[in-house]
Amino acid sequence: MLEIKNLNKVYPGSLQALKGIDLSVTEPQVVAIIGSSGAGKSTLIRCINRLVEPTSGSVKLGGEEITTLNRRELRKARTRMGMIFQEYNLVERLTVMENVLSGRLGYVSFWAAFRRNYPPEDVRAAYELLDRVGLTGRHNDRADALSGGQRQRVGIARALMQKPDLLLVDEPTASLDPKTSRQIMRLIVELAHERGTPALVNIHDVVLAQASADRVIALRDGETVFDGKPDDLTPDVLTDIYGEEDWSATIRRDGDEVDAGADDGADEDKTGKRNNIDEKAIAG
Amino acid sequence: MTPTGASPDIWRRFSPRQTVIRTFWMIVIVFIVVWSLSNLDITWIYLLDAHIQAGDLLTRMFPPDWGYTGRIMDPLLETIHIATLGTVVTFVISIPLAFLSASNTTPNWVTWFIGRFILVSSRSINTVVWALMFVAIFGPGAMAGIWAITFRSIGFMGKLIAEAIEEIDNGPVEAIEATGAGRLKVLLIGVLPQVLPVILGTTIYRWDINIRESTVLGFVGAGGIGIELYSSINLFRWPEVAVMMTAIFIIVVISEFISAASRSRIT
Amino acid sequence: MSNSSVPDTVWKRPPAFITNPTVRMGAWVLLAAYLVWSVGSLDMDWERVARGLPRAGDMLARMFPPDFSRQSLLIRGVIESVQMAFAASFIGMILAIPLGLAAASNLAPRSVYLAARSLIVLSRTFHEILIAIFFVKIFGFGPLAGLLTLSVASVSFISKMIAEDIENMNMGQIEAIRATGASFSKLLIYAVQPQVLPRYLGVCIYRLDANIRHSTVVGIVGAGGIGATLSASFKRYDYDFSLAILLTIIALVFIGEIFSTWIRSRLR
Numbered sequence: 001m002l003e004i005k006n007l008n009k010v011y012p013g014s015l016q017a018l019k020g021i022d023l024s025v026t027e028p029q030v031v032a033i034i035g036s037s038g039a040g041k042s043t044l045i046r047c048i049n050r051l052v053e054p055t056s057g058s059v060k061l062g063g064e065e066i067t068t069l070n071r072r073e074l075r076k077a078r079t080r081m082g083m084i085f086q087e088y089n090l091v092e093r094l095t096v097m098e099n100v101l102s103g104r105l106g107y108v109s110f111w112a113a114f115r116r117n118y119p120p121e122d123v124r125a126a127y128e129l130l131d132r133v134g135l136t137g138r139h140n141d142r143a144d145a146l147s148g149g150q151r152q153r154v155g156i157a158r159a160l161m162q163k164p165d166l167l168l169v170d171e172p173t174a175s176l177d178p179k180t181s182r183q184i185m186r187l188i189v190e191l192a193h194e195r196g197t198p199a200l201v202n203i204h205d206v207v208l209a210q211a212s213a214d215r216v217i218a219l220r221d222g223e224t225v226f227d228g229k230p231d232d233l234t235p236d237v238l239t240d241i242y243g244e245e246d247w248s249a250t251i252r253r254d255g256d257e258v259d260a261g262a263d264d265g266a267d268e269d270k271t272g273k274r275n276n277i278d279e280k281a282i283a284g
Numbered sequence: 285m286t287p288t289g290a291s292p293d294i295w296r297r298f299s300p301r302q303t304v305i306r307t308f309w310m311i312v313i314v315f316i317v318v319w320s321l322s323n324l325d326i327t328w329i330y331l332l333d334a335h336i337q338a339g340d341l342l343t344r345m346f347p348p349d350w351g352y353t354g355r356i357m358d359p360l361l362e363t364i365h366i367a368t369l370g371t372v373v374t375f376v377i378s379i380p381l382a383f384l385s386a387s388n389t390t391p392n393w394v395t396w397f398i399g400r401f402i403l404v405s406s407r408s409i410n411t412v413v414w415a416l417m418f419v420a421i422f423g424p425g426a427m428a429g430i431w432a433i434t435f436r437s438i439g440f441m442g443k444l445i446a447e448a449i450e451e452i453d454n455g456p457v458e459a460i461e462a463t464g465a466g467r468l469k470v471l472l473i474g475v476l477p478q479v480l481p482v483i484l485g486t487t488i489y490r491w492d493i494n495i496r497e498s499t500v501l502g503f504v505g506a507g508g509i510g511i512e513l514y515s516s517i518n519l520f521r522w523p524e525v526a527v528m529m530t531a532i533f534i535i536v537v538i539s540e541f542i543s544a545a546s547r548s549r550i551t
Numbered sequence: 552m553s554n555s556s557v558p559d560t561v562w563k564r565p566p567a568f569i570t571n572p573t574v575r576m577g578a579w580v581l582l583a584a585y586l587v588w589s590v591g592s593l594d595m596d597w598e599r600v601a602r603g604l605p606r607a608g609d610m611l612a613r614m615f616p617p618d619f620s621r622q623s624l625l626i627r628g629v630i631e632s633v634q635m636a637f638a639a640s641f642i643g644m645i646l647a648i649p650l651g652l653a654a655a656s657n658l659a660p661r662s663v664y665l666a667a668r669s670l671i672v673l674s675r676t677f678h679e680i681l682i683a684i685f686f687v688k689i690f691g692f693g694p695l696a697g698l699l700t701l702s703v704a705s706v707s708f709i710s711k712m713i714a715e716d717i718e719n720m721n722m723g724q725i726e727a728i729r730a731t732g733a734s735f736s737k738l739l740i741y742a743v744q745p746q747v748l749p750r751y752l753g754v755c756i757y758r759l760d761a762n763i764r765h766s767t768v769v770g771i772v773g774a775g776g777i778g779a780t781l782s783a784s785f786k787r788y789d790y791d792f793s794l795a796i797l798l799t800i801i802a803l804v805f806i807g808e809i810f811s812t813w814i815r816s817r818l819r
Binding site (some may be wrong): 316317372408410426 | 592593595596599600610635638673676678681684693694764765775782
Binding site for chain 2 (some may be wrong): 081088168
């Protein structure tokens with residue numbers, strides 16, 4: 001489905017953000033990309049839909065080479081890739097519904113967009129998506145009247161309106177509190193699995209990554225240093241990626257529960273877990 | 285414990301160097317002003333009896349010729365129309381012009397330069413001067429006035445809107461680009477809603493200013509109450525002048541009120 | 552969970568400014584009606600207008616190339632305009648201080664405040680060309696009228712800004728200085744001036760820039776400056792000279808703007 005070969009990106013001023021990245025996604029899985037700041041995660045995601053232009057290398061989506069497309073073809077390709085942003089990037093003054101429908105902008109004419117005259121099947125899909133992400137009845141609210149978590153849900157709905165072949169998710173939870181972060185990640189993973197859409201998710205919260213993803217890739221200084229199953233993330237591997245730390249406190253282990261579904265009692269769970277881990281660490 | 289160096293017992297607000305610079309600038313300014321004043325071809329003696337002259341003028345204006353009011357209703361209305369229609373046309377032209385003149389939405393640097401040049405030229409030439417030109421083209425009348433208002437206003441509005449465009453949050457623009465929308469749709473949905481309050485506020489603000497400008501366009505023949513006003517002044521018919529000035533005062537105050545009230549409601 | 556009813560397939564965007572649909576429709580109708588009425592009521596000689604477009608083309612053709620040969624006339628006019636602008640800005644700067652103080656509601660006694668505000672409002676209502684004509688009638692043709700016009704405009708503009716700044720001041724600083732027993736003038740220097748000064752200087756520079764623009768126009772009614780030269784050139788159909796003058800004005804204003812922006816950025 002997605003095939004990246006030898007991807008390089010050098011920024012002006014000779015900062016090489018990506019060094020020969022190879023990445024292959026052949027089944028609908030949620031792939032978490034972890035790594036410290038500046039490791040190249042954001043650049044990698046943006047090179048795939050060319051919001052950042054790669055310096056060299058190949059990116060193929062469904063067999064089509066993205067890096068050589070002209071502007072018109074690139075726009076068509078982008079309609080097949082849904083993107084979700086850290087800062088939500090909604091158009092604040094527009095309503096929730098307009099923001100969700102803007103996912104179809106690649107498919108409607110300029111005048112239809114001007115008059116907000118979207119096809120009925122798109123409108124129906126928008127209502128259904130809003131239900132699915134838990135924002136029923138909020139369609140006429142202005143985007144800036146929503147909380148962070150709610151705005152991200154709109155962002156998710158917008159991306160899915162494109163019926164994409166690939167989801168590109170850039171730090172979806174970095175601006176959210178821990179509880180909302182888990183809810184949002186859970187939602188993204190559920191939706192990706194439901195629709196059989198592969199997703200690349202940049203994430204800095206290692207626990208969340210392990211809990212949510214089918215596969216974890218780690219970047220350091222623009223290179224891939226790990227690519228495997230979430231449970232294979234041992235403290236040694238994390239030291240390799242992030243540097244020396246007491247990783248035993250961070251890693252999720254068997255028996256720990258990361259339950260973000262329940263709205264009540266979630267905070268208590270969190271403190272309970274923390275004590276658990278400390279005891280285990282002290283016990284050696 | 286005690287500091288080894290002697291602490292100064294004088295405190296100055298500005299360092300010696302700053303004092304020199306400030307003094308330099310003050311001297312320069314005074315020099316320019318004195319040169320200007322002395323060089324101007326002015327017979328300063330006229331100022332001596334200025335107050336007498338002014339007082340004399342005011343007495344001649346009273347009592348105002350209220351009967352004249354009937355004759356000025358049409359020109360007054362024409363003044364308002366000139367201002368309003370001119371502002372409407374400006375609205376249509378200045379929005380695309382602003383997009384051309386903003387560094388983040390313009391296609392290339394040539395279009396940006398052209399846009400900026402049009403804005404500067406529009407702003408540099410006074411409305412009355414534009415009116416002079418359009419009277420030469422279209423003949424005397426409201427048509428010249430409307431175009432004069434338009435050509436002056438597009439620079440004002442275009443500049444403010446372009447500045448607003450350059451200050452937008454780029455996040456939503458990125459998001460719309462990522463959906464595969466073309467340039468125009470990105471501008472329509474990603475940029476325009478962000479600058480809409482500025483566009484509307486600036487339009488109303490400029491309309492208010494244009495009411496004031498339209499009152500004097502008649503001095504060069506471009507329609508409105510200026511025509512009557514100019515002729516009455518030249519014929520020394522001061523009571524009529526007083527009536528017209530009162531009328532102008534009223535419509536300017538009303539338009540300012542409308543402008544302030546509307547602009548506070550726009551978010 | 553979600554409703555069992557079928558979700559709508561039609562969605563209309565809720566209006567942003569006026570929510571009542573009747574009022575909205577009414578507003579559009581009013582707008583259309585106004586446009587029709589105003590255009591119709593204007594006494595426009597459409598035939599003359601139709602002839603206007605080719606005239607515009609003709610005029611543009613006669614404008615090029617711009618005629619810079621009458622330099623002495625041009626330069627004299629420009630210098631006179633610039634001098635008027637500078638002198639008027641200076642006078643405006645100085646006189647605006649007492650007027651601005653008098654027009655600040657938190658500093659001045661009520662009657663003084665009202666009188667000062669009325670004066671400002673009155674002088675800002677009337678276009679400077681109108682004020683210029685009055686001065687021409689009183690003092691005759693020439694730059695004196697122009698200087699006075701621009702001074703009046705400058706004083707009213709700057710004093711309005713000063714008054715607004717003072718009214719937005721942090722009163723705590725005023726109280727602190729008052730508590731030391733300082734007299735009014737010392738109060739001004741220590742508490743008012745530091746808060747107001749930077750913006751005041753910026754406003755004065757801006758006004759200088761604006762005065763240069765306006766000084767080019769008061770000449771049209773005989774108040775001195777390059778406006779008179781421009782007006783004469785139009786009347787004589789010397790369009791190429793007109794273009795030269797216009798280009799000079801544009802350049803002058805442009806330089807003034809750059810200078811003004813540079814100085815204001817240095818002031819911060």
